Amino acid sequence: MFEDAELGHTLSKEDFDKQLPALRERLLQAQTKLLEAKRFPVLLLINGVDGAGKGETVNALHEWLDPRHVQSMAFGATSDEERERPALWRFWRELPPKGKVGIFFGNWYTAPIVRRVLGESRKVELEQSISTIEHFERMLTDEGVLLLKFWFHLSKKSQKKRLEALSRSKRTRWRVTPQDWENASRYDDFRAVSERVLRETSTGSAPWIVVDGSDERYRSMAVARTLLDALERRLAAPPGEHERSQAKPAPVSIRDDKGLNVLRALDMTRKLEKKKYEEKLDALQARLNQLSRNPAFSQRSLICVFEGPDAAGKGGAIRRVTRSLDARQYRVIPVAAPTEEERAQPYLWRFWRHVPRNGRAAIFDRSWYGRVLVERVEGFCRDEDWRRAYAEINDFEEQLAQSGAVLCKFWLHVSEDEQLKRFEDRKNTGFKQYKITDEDWRNREKWPLYEQATCDMIDQCSTEIAPWTVIPANDKHFARVAVLETIVSRLAASIEK
Amino acid sequence: MFEDAELGHTLSKEDFDKQLPALRERLLQAQTKLLEAKRFPVLLLINGVDGAGKGETVNALHEWLDPRHVQSMAFGATSDEERERPALWRFWRELPPKGKVGIFFGNWYTAPIVRRVLGESRKVELEQSISTIEHFERMLTDEGVLLLKFWFHLSKKSQKKRLEALSRSKRTRWRVTPQDWENASRYDDFRAVSERVLRETSTGSAPWIVVDGSDERYRSMAVARTLLDALERRLAAPPGEHERSQAKPAPVSIRDDKGLNVLRALDMTRKLEKKKYEEKLDALQARLNQLSRNPAFSQRSLICVFEGPDAAGKGGAIRRVTRSLDARQYRVIPVAAPTEEERAQPYLWRFWRHVPRNGRAAIFDRSWYGRVLVERVEGFCRDEDWRRAYAEINDFEEQLAQSGAVLCKFWLHVSEDEQLKRFEDRKNTGFKQYKITDEDWRNREKWPLYEQATCDMIDQCSTEIAPWTVIPANDKHFARVAVLETIVSRLAASIEK
Numbered sequence: 001m002f003e004d005a006e007l008g009h010t011l012s013k014e015d016f017d018k019q020l021p022a023l024r025e026r027l028l029q030a031q032t033k034l035l036e037a038k039r040f041p042v043l044l045l046i047n048g049v050d051g052a053g054k055g056e057t058v059n060a061l062h063e064w065l066d067p068r069h070v071q072s073m074a075f076g077a078t079s080d081e082e083r084e085r086p087a088l089w090r091f092w093r094e095l096p097p098k099g100k101v102g103i104f105f106g107n108w109y110t111a112p113i114v115r116r117v118l119g120e121s122r123k124v125e126l127e128q129s130i131s132t133i134e135h136f137e138r139m140l141t142d143e144g145v146l147l148l149k150f151w152f153h154l155s156k157k158s159q160k161k162r163l164e165a166l167s168r169s170k171r172t173r174w175r176v177t178p179q180d181w182e183n184a185s186r187y188d189d190f191r192a193v194s195e196r197v198l199r200e201t202s203t204g205s206a207p208w209i210v211v212d213g214s215d216e217r218y219r220s221m222a223v224a225r226t227l228l229d230a231l232e233r234r235l236a237a238p239p240g241e242h243e244r245s246q247a248k249p250a251p252v253s254i255r256d257d258k259g260l261n262v263l264r265a266l267d268m269t270r271k272l273e274k275k276k277y278e279e280k281l282d283a284l285q286a287r288l289n290q291l292s293r294n295p296a297f298s299q300r301s302l303i304c305v306f307e308g309p310d311a312a313g314k315g316g317a318i319r320r321v322t323r324s325l326d327a328r329q330y331r332v333i334p335v336a337a338p339t340e341e342e343r344a345q346p347y348l349w350r351f352w353r354h355v356p357r358n359g360r361a362a363i364f365d366r367s368w369y370g371r372v373l374v375e376r377v378e379g380f381c382r383d384e385d386w387r388r389a390y391a392e393i394n395d396f397e398e399q400l401a402q403s404g405a406v407l408c409k410f411w412l413h414v415s416e417d418e419q420l421k422r423f424e425d426r427k428n429t430g431f432k433q434y435k436i437t438d439e440d441w442r443n444r445e446k447w448p449l450y451e452q453a454t455c456d457m458i459d460q461c462s463t464e465i466a467p468w469t470v471i472p473a474n475d476k477h478f479a480r481v482a483v484l485e486t487i488v489s490r491l492a493a494s495i496e497k
Numbered sequence: 498m499f500e501d502a503e504l505g506h507t508l509s510k511e512d513f514d515k516q517l518p519a520l521r522e523r524l525l526q527a528q529t530k531l532l533e534a535k536r537f538p539v540l541l542l543i544n545g546v547d548g549a550g551k552g553e554t555v556n557a558l559h560e561w562l563d564p565r566h567v568q569s570m571a572f573g574a575t576s577d578e579e580r581e582r583p584a585l586w587r588f589w590r591e592l593p594p595k596g597k598v599g600i601f602f603g604n605w606y607t608a609p610i611v612r613r614v615l616g617e618s619r620k621v622e623l624e625q626s627i628s629t630i631e632h633f634e635r636m637l638t639d640e641g642v643l644l645l646k647f648w649f650h651l652s653k654k655s656q657k658k659r660l661e662a663l664s665r666s667k668r669t670r671w672r673v674t675p676q677d678w679e680n681a682s683r684y685d686d687f688r689a690v691s692e693r694v695l696r697e698t699s700t701g702s703a704p705w706i707v708v709d710g711s712d713e714r715y716r717s718m719a720v721a722r723t724l725l726d727a728l729e730r731r732l733a734a735p736p737g738e739h740e741r742s743q744a745k746p747a748p749v750s751i752r753d754d755k756g757l758n759v760l761r762a763l764d765m766t767r768k769l770e771k772k773k774y775e776e777k778l779d780a781l782q783a784r785l786n787q788l789s790r791n792p793a794f795s796q797r798s799l800i801c802v803f804e805g806p807d808a809a810g811k812g813g814a815i816r817r818v819t820r821s822l823d824a825r826q827y828r829v830i831p832v833a834a835p836t837e838e839e840r841a842q843p844y845l846w847r848f849w850r851h852v853p854r855n856g857r858a859a860i861f862d863r864s865w866y867g868r869v870l871v872e873r874v875e876g877f878c879r880d881e882d883w884r885r886a887y888a889e890i891n892d893f894e895e896q897l898a899q900s901g902a903v904l905c906k907f908w909l910h911v912s913e914d915e916q917l918k919r920f921e922d923r924k925n926t927g928f929k930q931y932k933i934t935d936e937d938w939r940n941r942e943k944w945p946l947y948e949q950a951t952c953d954m955i956d957q958c959s960t961e962i963a964p965w966t967v968i969p970a971n972d973k974h975f976a977r978v979a980v981l982e983t984i985v986s987r988l989a990a991s992i993e994k
Contacts, residue, residue: 055824063816068831068862072824081576105825171783174790286668293671319560327552327569328602334565340837357576365565 001198002191005153005212009222016217023224024064030231031065031101038099038344039239040144042231046105048152049190050180051162052213053220057152058103060220061227071096074105084301084358086399087111088136092352097344098144108133113197117189126193130200135395141205142388143346146234149206150223151198152213156187162214261455262470268415271475284484285324291488292325292361296495301405302330302361304487307369308412309450310440311422313476317412318363320480321487325361335366347371347389348396358404367409368393372457377449390460401465406494408487409466411454412473416447498695499688502650502709506719513714520721521561527728528562528598535596535841536736537641539728543602545649546687547677548659549710550717554649555600557717558724568593571602581798581855583896584608585633589849594841595641605630610694614686623690627697632892638702639885640843643731646703647720648695649710653684659711758952759967765912768972781981782821788985789822789858793992798902799827799858801984804866805909806947807937808919810973814909815860817977818984827858832867844868844886845893855901864906865890869954874946887957898962903991905984906963908951909970913944 034042044061046054058072073094082090088108096102112129115121121129141147154162163184166172183190202208209226211219272280291297304321306314322330333354342350348368356362372393376386397407414422423444426436443450462468469486473479531539541558543551555569570591579587585605593599609626612618618626638644651659660681663669680687699705706723708716769777788794801818803811819827830851839847845865853859869890873883894904911919920941923933940947959965966983970976 058824059820062819067812067816067819067829068833071828073828074823074825076825079576079578081578171779171786174786282668289668289671315564319564322559322564323556326571327555328571328573331568331570332564336565 001195001202001208001210002153002155005210006155006158007212008158008214009212009218010215011218011221013217016221019221023221023228026232027064027224027228028066030228030235031069033235034101034231035066035069035099037235037239040146040234041096041098041344042101042146042227043096043140043148044101044103044227045107045109045147045149046103046152047107047109047150048211048213049154049159049187049194050183051159051166051176052152052154052211053216054105054152054213055175056216057211057220057223058105061103061224064224065101069099070101070103072103072105075107075110081357084403085355086403086405088132088399089352089355089403092349095145095345095349097341099344108136109197109201113190113193116193117186126197130197132395132399133201134203135391137201137203137206139348139388139392139395140346142384142392145346146230147206148227148230149201149208150226151194151208151210152219153210154213156191158214159184159187261451262458263413263451263454266413266470266472268413268418268472268474270472270478272477272481274477277477277481280481281320281484284481284488285320287488288321288324288484288491289326291491291495292329294495297491298359299404300491300495301356301358301403302487302491303356303400303405303407304361304363305367305369305407305409306363306365306412307367307373307410308473309414309419309447310443311419311426311436312412312414312473313479314365314412316476317410317473317480317483318365320484321363324484329359330361330363331356332363332365335364335370347385348392351396355400356405368396369457369461372460373450373453376453377446390457393461394463394466397461397463397466406490407466408483408490409462409468410483410486411458411468411470412479412483413470414473416444418474419444498692498699498705498707499650499652502648502707503652503655504709505655505711506709506715507712508715508718510714513718516718520718520725523729524561524721524725525563527725527732528566530732531598531728532563532566532596534732534736537643537731538593538595538841539598539643539724540593540637540645541598541600541724542604542606542644542646543600543649544604544606544647545708545710546651546656546684546691547680548656548663548673549649549651549708550713551602551649551710552672553713554708554717554720555602558600558721561721562598566596567598567600569600569602572604572607578854581900582852583900583902585629585896586849586852589846592642592842592846594838596841605633606694606698610687610690613690614683623694627694629892629896630698631700632888634698634700634703636845636885636889636892637843639881639889642843643727644703645724645727646698646705647723648691648705648707649716650707651710653688655711656681656684758948759955760910760948760951763910763967763969765910765915765969765971767969767975769974769978771974774974774978777978778817778981781978781985782817784985785818785821785981785988786823788988788992789826791992794988795856796901797988797992798853798855798900799984799988800853800897800902800904801858801860802864802866802904802906803860803862803909804864804870804907805970806911806916806944807940808916808923808933809909809911809970810976811862811909813973814907814970814977814980815862817981818860821981822858826856827860828853829860829862832861832863844882845889848893852897853902865893866906866954866958869957870947870950871940873950874943887954890958891960891963894958894960894963903987904963905980905987906958906965907980907983908955908965908967909976909980910967911970913941915971916941 034040046058048054062070062072071094075090075094078090091104091108094102094104112121112126112133116123116126137147163176163180166176198208198210209223211222213219292302304318306318308314318332322332331354338350351364351368354362354364368389371381371389372386375381400407423436423440458468458470469482471479471482531537543555545551559567559569568591572587572591575587588601588605591599591601609618609623609630613620613623634644660673660677663673695705695707706720708719710716789799801815803815805811815829819829828851835847848861848865851859851861865886868878868886869883872878897904920933920937955965955967966979968976968979
């Protein structure tokens with residue numbers, strides 16, 4: 001992969017000066033269009049060997065573009081807020097919104113490569129990282145991000161020459177750190193590991209662009225031209241026509257002859273007498289409280305997701321959970337229409353921003369499953385968007401679980417009759433009227449569609465690390481106790497093991 | 498202040514049960530109106546003595562309100578990201594948006610009171626904290642926040658009884674920490690310091706509401722009724738008619754006979770020959786780079802603000818600064834129209850979110866001064882809003898400076914003639930065309946108004962900790978060197994002292 005980049009490409013000052021004005025003009029025009037259309041964000045990953053001029057090239061880009069709409073970000077040591085969340089969280093929080101250009105140094109490739117070269121990780125861990133990255137980048141490009149991955153390369157000899165040259169001049173000496181020399185001494189290892197990573201992560205929608213870093217004019221021009229070309233092509237394509245996921249549609253379950261499915265198989269008559277309920281509730285709440293104060297929980301977090309038909313009793317169940325927790329620990333996140341800033345980002349961004357730190361709980365009243373439920377049924381997103389969401393959600397939840405989060409996902413189910421009864425009841429109870437809207441009545445008409453979407457969702461996203469707990473909730477007592485029992489048992493299994 | 502709250506108010510179960518349904522109905526109605534109108538946010542501060550039922554009362558509120566639009570937040574130990582920023586940053590980042598209810602435990606009152614009681618701070622520091630709080634809260638209420646400050650009180654005897662009762666029951670024992678007993682042993686000190694703080698921070702627009710915490714039903718009802726009353730009254734008032742700042746208008750300078758002002762007094766003929774410029778630029782950039790790599794800078798941050806008429810050369814000056822910095826260190830923040838999430842917050846929120854960590858630089862291309870410049874001149878905000886902004890900005894900058902930020906604020910000034918020349922030039926240079934819009938031409942017509950606004954701004958906000966540097970910028974060389982000289986000298990004074 002690096003052969004061409006070791007040929008020592010150069011660009012004469014004359015040619016450079018001749019090409020530059022037209023290039024700048026076109027870059028600015030493309031950037032202005034990008035900003036006006038706000039159709040997609042542009043994300044440049046800047047990686048490669050030390051001394052290959054990454055910083056200088058980015059500075060040149062900052063100069064040639066309108067710098068007000070370019071944000072470069074370097075990810076150094078993690079903060080404590082970052083360490084207590086999935087590894088990708090720090091990148092999610094800095095993603096450029098639609099219309100803007102983001103440039104990431106020290107991105108998600110850095111740690112996996114460096115750790116492997118230094119022998120801090122095993123081969124299988126590198127493989128896992130690569131797989132996580134592949135999924136993440138596929139999601140980004142599927143969401144419309146124009147992702148350009150630049151690898152700045154230098155041959156072993158050129159790198160040595162370059163670092164020496166930088167060290168000689170007083171003005172540039174600071175750029176060469178002891179770490180750079182240390183890394184240079186491992187050039188061959190770095191090259192081997194990088195080559196493998198690049199090969200495995202070079203995909204159709206986000207290929208690596210390897211740049212010969214030995215000549216300043218050449219490499220800046222190469223990067224700028226690549227950016228310009230990608231940007232112009234993408235802007236010229238009709239909206240929605242961009243390089244979409246080539247992924248096959250996710251398999252979606254088919255209704256069987258008998259109309260049997262996971263919801264219909266529920267025993268909706270399950271109930272719990274009031275006295276029994278109160279006893280159990282008391283004991284479970286005390287137990288959950290105790291678990292939440294277990295010192296081991298400070299290395300874990302709890303994420304609960306509540307989904308279900310309208311009036312299934314999500315709010316009531318959530319309150320039974322939160323009552324057992326210290327108010328300092330939890331947050332309920334009601335999921336409504338996304339804000340403008342959220343709409344300018346990939347779909348999952350608005351959930352990533354609420355991922356809790358260790359020792360905390362986040363309780364989602366509706367969730368990222370909206371994509372495969374309401375958005376699918378109501379046609380709020382395109383077919384391919386909800387179809388790919390199953391895999392994206394599984395990736396997301398896997399990352400949450402890996403970072404120590406205990407995930408409990410509840411589908412509280414009510415029958416159509418019971419829902420109707422509750423709607424009528426709400427209409428007649430003053431302080432519950434706010435809970436019922438015209439939309440709720442409209443949604444009822446689409447019951448079979450929602451049922452199908454729900455079954456598909458459970459089918460696709462009930463995984464070992466994040467299983468769905470489907471609860472018959474015609475009886476609120478039964479449902480609340482079932483919710484608490486699940487949380488208690490999952491939490492206990494996780495922190496008392 | 499605490500006398501009434503020590504009388505042992507109670508509410509019988511009968512009365513409580515009788516009042517509750519109507520209260521809940523009205524609370525929900527008010528909350529729905531709040532959410533629909535999105536005119537202002539509601540912020541409840543929950544403070545008081547341990548064992549006075551703060552958590553239980555908030556739980557009750559969560560139950561009586563629509564919990565999806567209430568966010569309770571407890572501020573415990575600071576994270577490293579928080580420690581490297583002004584003390585108020587952590588509260589800014591959690592402020593509820595318009596239409597929502599936020600409940601803050603462990604808020605900005607906690608540390609000043611606790612530290613004073615434990616003897617970790619001196620009296621004068623407490624006074625400073627109180628003053629900071631007063632200004633902060635005045636800003637919040639001026640911005641429309643409905644701020645309700647609850648102090649949960651218990652007499653010494655009641656507190657002891659309450660803590661003992663909690664400790665006796667297995668289910669509530671966890672609530673009483675050793676710290677609570679420790680605090681209880683200092684009851685008198687806590688009472689004295691709190692009394693003083695409450696007295697000094699009880700203002701017309703945000704008075705303290707002291708609640709007798711000895712009876713669960715009484716205190717929950719008292720808090721809920723207070724909230725309801727405040728909410729209903731505020732919703733009934735015509736928009737904009739809420740309790741606005743009683744502050745007198747900020748003094749604004751008057752033009753003198755000779756039309757003399759700080760801008761006209763500038764020597765606009767200042768210039769620097771190209772050769773001299775290049776020499777100086779080189780030396781200054783090397784020096785700035787050296788300073789940015791000084792280990793002492795890791796305890797500081799750099800915040801630069803660039804303001805000036807259109808085409809004054811802000812972008813070019815910024816690039817001369819950023820070129821001396823490592824791309825990993827800085828971020829340019831272009832200030833454009835606020836987003837939806839930003840519009841739902843107090844004015845300064847969108848700048849607080851960009852406050853850099855230590856060791857980093859934030860460069861604002863236009864800034865919070867927009868309020869007293871473009872918003873004032875174009876009438877984008879009301880008269881009282883920009884008039885109070887001077888004091889709010891000074892508070893903001895004081896907090897930045899206190900947290901270790903080095904602030905450099907530049908007004909790059911060009912004459913009307915020079916601006917016209919540059920506009921024409923831009924029109925004729927392909928890759929600069931994007932820089933000039935109809936708005937730029939319109940703004941030119943309001944030159945005298947902008948001049949007045951600028952002079953007032955410098956008058957009001959050029960402070961010792963954050964002085965304005967006004968630079969004649971008809972000659973770009975001169976201006977860029979002056980910018981770098983200022984940053985270098987301020988940074989050196991701060992980190993080499």
